[in-house]
Amino acid sequence: MTDEGKKISSPKGEVLVIAEQILGELQPVTLELLGAGRYLSDKLGSQLTCLVMGHNLAEITEKLVSYGADAVYVADHPDLTCYRTLTYRRVVVDLLDSLAIPPHICLLGSTTTGRDLAPRIAAHFETGLTADCTELDVGPYEHKSKVDPSKVGIYEECLYAIRPSFGESLKARILGPWKNPQMATTRPGQMTPLKPDSNRQAKIIPVQVSIKPEDNRLIVAETLREVGKGIKLQEADVIVAGGYGLGSADGFQLMNQLAACFPNSAVGSSRKVVDLGWIPYEHQVGQTGKTVRPKVYIACGISGAIQHRVGMSKSSLIIAINKDVDAPIFKFAHHGIVGDIFQIVPEMIRQLESVKSDKEVQTVVSTH
Amino acid sequence: MPAPYEIFVLVKQVPDQGSKAGLNPDGTIDRAKAKRMLNPFDRYALQAALHTKKCYGGRVTAISMGPPPAVEILMEALEHGVDRGVLLSDRRLAASDTLATAYALFKTVTWVGRFDLIFCGLQTTDGDTAQVGPQLAERLGLPQITYCQDFKVEDDKVHAERIIEGGYQKLISELPVLITVANSYHPLDYKSFRGAWRVQQLLRNQEEQKKYIQTVDLDLVGADPERCGLKGSPTIVAATEKVGEIGGNCSMHEGHSPTDLVSEVLDASKLKEFLTV
Ligand SMILES: Cc1cc2nc3c(=O)[nH]c(=O)nc-3n(C[C@H](O)[C@H](O)[C@H](O)COP(=O)(O)OP(=O)(O)OC[C@H]3O[C@@H](n4cnc5c(N)ncnc54)[C@H](O)[C@@H]3O)c2cc1C
Numbered sequence: 320m321t322d323e324g325k326k327i328s329s330p331k332g333e334v335l336v337i338a339e340q341i342l343g344e345l346q347p348v349t350l351e352l353l354g355a356g357r358y359l360s361d362k363l364g365s366q367l368t369c370l371v372m373g374h375n376l377a378e379i380t381e382k383l384v385s386y387g388a389d390a391v392y393v394a395d396h397p398d399l400t401c402y403r404t405l406t407y408r409r410v411v412v413d414l415l416d417s418l419a420i421p422p423h424i425c426l427l428g429s430t431t432t433g434r435d436l437a438p439r440i441a442a443h444f445e446t447g448l449t450a451d452c453t454e455l456d457v458g459p460y461e462h463k464s465k466v467d468p469s470k471v472g473i474y475e476e477c478l479y480a481i482r483p484s485f486g487e488s489l490k491a492r493i494l495g496p497w498k499n500p501q502m503a504t505t506r507p508g509q510m511t512p513l514k515p516d517s518n519r520q521a522k523i524i525p526v527q528v529s530i531k532p533e534d535n536r537l538i539v540a541e542t543l544r545e546v547g548k549g550i551k552l553q554e555a556d557v558i559v560a561g562g563y564g565l566g567s568a569d570g571f572q573l574m575n576q577l578a579a580c581f582p583n584s585a586v587g588s589s590r591k592v593v594d595l596g597w598i599p600y601e602h603q604v605g606q607t608g609k610t611v612r613p614k615v616y617i618a619c620g621i622s623g624a625i626q627h628r629v630g631m632s633k634s635s636l637i638i639a640i641n642k643d644v645d646a647p648i649f650k651f652a653h654h655g656i657v658g659d660i661f662q663i664v665p666e667m668i669r670q671l672e673s674v675k676s677d678k679e680v681q682t683v684v685s686t687h
Numbered sequence: 688m689p690a691p692y693e694i695f696v697l698v699k700q701v702p703d704q705g706s707k708a709g710l711n712p713d714g715t716i717d718r719a720k721a722k723r724m725l726n727p728f729d730r731y732a733l734q735a736a737l738h739t740k741k742c743y744g745g746r747v748t749a750i751s752m753g754p755p756p757a758v759e760i761l762m763e764a765l766e767h768g769v770d771r772g773v774l775l776s777d778r779r780l781a782a783s784d785t786l787a788t789a790y791a792l793f794k795t796v797t798w799v800g801r802f803d804l805i806f807c808g809l810q811t812t813d814g815d816t817a818q819v820g821p822q823l824a825e826r827l828g829l830p831q832i833t834y835c836q837d838f839k840v841e842d843d844k845v846h847a848e849r850i851i852e853g854g855y856q857k858l859i860s861e862l863p864v865l866i867t868v869a870n871s872y873h874p875l876d877y878k879s880f881r882g883a884w885r886v887q888q889l890l891r892n893q894e895e896q897k898k899y900i901q902t903v904d905l906d907l908v909g910a911d912p913e914r915c916g917l918k919g920s921p922t923i924v925a926a927t928e929k930v931g932e933i934g935g936n937c938s939m940h941e942g943h944s945p946t947d948l949v950s951e952v953l954d955a956s957k958l959k960e961f962l963t964v
């Protein structure tokens with residue numbers, strides 16, 4: 320008698336989203352996770368819960384409710400004001416230990432915080448964790464491989480965690496139905512938040528915070544952070560992005576001029592030039608900046624580091640200008656110009672302007 | 688005088704994605720055929736480890752888990768000035784996910800001995816999860832500094848700058864600590880003359896090589912085989928689907944005057960059409 324065809328379903332644990340705030344500002348990825356979590360919990364017929372850690376959390380808690388959580392665990396404590404691996408880890412571990420049954424699914428953002436915390440939780444509970452997902456779903460899975468006979472069976476409510484891999488050239492489906500919580504981090508900008516509804520009701524559950532002395536081996540001396548507001552990078556049709564190759568902050572004048580050739584355009588940048596103070600953070604594209612998907616992305620003097628690439632590789636048309644023929648950006652751009660920005664871009668502006676004035680002349684003529 | 692530190696650096700051998708060798712039509716990699724290389728992100732971890740030794744004194748041990756050819760990257764680490772290498776190699780490790788990998792590395796690290804700092808790369812170019820470092824830190828019960836872009840050691844404490852969305856965090860951690868080094872940290876220095884010379888000697892003398900690079904298996908480090916490999920892995924890669932190319936599709940424009948280059952690209956890319964949308 321083998322275990323083949325054995326249907327395995329676990330008791331209905333909740334879908335738990337771990338919220339993220341930086342200096343009291345709720346991060347958008349949390350709302351995205353609540354959107355994805357709502358879909359998963361509705362499909363499973365279970366509760367969507369959310370854990371938030373920090374200090375003075377009343378406003379954030381309200382927001383979590385309006386974005387779809389059925390219950391919010393609130394860990395409010397001065398020692399939790401700012402994210403620290405060991406203190407936050409302690410709260411999550413204690414909370415999960417206190418639940419009668421483990422969550423079915425546990426989700427975090429694939430941010431510098433989520434990717435710091437999630438692996439610690441997964442390792443502590445010896446459960447599976449899929450990194451940096453772009454799609455999530457639940458459904459059945461039949462495990463047939465007999466390498467480990469204890470794993471064989473049909474799992475009815477398995478988390479499908481889908482992630483890009485090998486430099487975004489593959490999509491891999493990672494499964495781990497053998498133990499709950501099934502964990503995943505998801506890439507910011509991928510899931511859709513629900514429409515906020517202030518009529519939503521939820522249970523608010525205060526969480527006991529008991530930090531141990533050894534959790535203070537790691538402290539945060541300072542958080543230096545710029546908040547990106549203002550420009551609507553994500554809505555632009557054409558993005559002209561500048562990097563370290565611009566040589567100085569003045570180089571961005573050229574970026575502005577090129578962007579001005581196009582209707583509905585915006586100026587983007589790499590992180591390096593934001594760090595150097597050449598341009599504000601709100602322009603930054605990439606893993607720790609914005610994810611954009613314009614019709615045209617013109618990268619000027621940007622090498623194409625992986626963290627930049629993940630933020631713009633879905634653009635429909637990528638044109639790269641770089642003087643180094645071996646720059647990684649030429650591996651994924653559609654058109655590459657090997658040359659100096661300060662020769663190429665002014666020439667590009669000149670040619671685009673002349674096309675434009677030709678067109679204007681034509682329209683003037685034809686309206687007569 | 689600062690204390691001399693025991694410094695560990697974790698390095699992984701990955702398929703070289705720059706070369707098409709071993710690339711299956713479905714986009715997966717045939718690891719037997721693929722060219723191999725040191726995970727590019729681990730070069731920054733190596734630099735951090737060697738820098739720590741240079742500034743504060745101590746010994747650097749490079750540790751890797753992988754099939755026998757992974758000894759190549761330990762040799763490379765020696766060329767850069769690492770003092771010794773340890774390779775955990777065991778067939779029972781095949782198909783380990785990050786949890787099983789972190790467990791096996793945890794057993795290896797504790798077997799090697801006392802340490803003050805462990806450096807890891809940010810992520811790899813194959814599994815690309817960035818999970819092994821923090822999972823190892825959890826097993827070892829250590830504080831961790833991920834996305835670390837810069838650091839110094841003072842009075843047995845690490846002062847580090849950590850990348851976050853829109854800025855930085857300045858952290859202070861007690862030793863021992865595990866640090867994952869960002870690729871915006873300093874690039875790896877050239878091979879050291881002494882290191883390169885030593886490796887030349889080792890290549891000629893197998894016995895001598897064993898003094899510098901030790902290969903160990905699960906039994907030796909006391910790891911439970913049930914917690915390694917497929918059995919010890921809570922996740923599996925159930926399916927992969929090809930969604931794009933790893934490069935190679937960019938049409939390059941070079942060698943002409945700026946005027947010609949630009950008109951060539953404007954025509955080829957149809958960029959002019961976007962002037963009127
Ligand atoms: C955790 C983490 C998160 C990160 N998040 C982001 C992020 O969100 N976004 C991001 O962009 N980066 C991010 N980074 C940083 C990233 O790794 C790179 O360091 C950064 O993208 C490099 O910026 P750059 O391309 O402008 O500079 P460089 O890599 O220095 O490239 C400059 C390029 O300009 C070219 N060049 C120089 N002069 C000229 C000229 N006159 N004409 C033409 N070309 C020229 C050079 O050949 C070179 O290719 C992150 C890093 C880490 C570790």
Ligand SMILES: Cc1cc2nc3c(=O)[nH]c(=O)nc-3n(C[C@H](O)[C@H](O)[C@H](O)COP(=O)(O)OP(=O)(O)OC[C@H]3O[C@@H](n4cnc5c(N)ncnc54)[C@H](O)[C@@H]3O)c2cc1C
Pocket residue numbers: 447448449450482484485491493697698699700726728729732750751752753783784785786788792806807808809810811813814815816817818819820922924
């Ligand atoms: C397409 C694909 C997707 C995958 N997705 C997942 C997933 O979502 N979840 C999961 O649990 N597993 C996943 N895996 C399995 C995972 O790649 C392996 O477990 C691998 O052994 C370690 O993970 P990594 O390469 O992602 O390392 P990372 O966690 O990215 O590595 C970070 C650092 O840890 C150190 N390190 C990592 N591996 C070693 C090693 N063997 N020896 C020495 N140091 C090392 C290095 O310093 C490295 O820079 C996936 C594998 C594939 C092929």
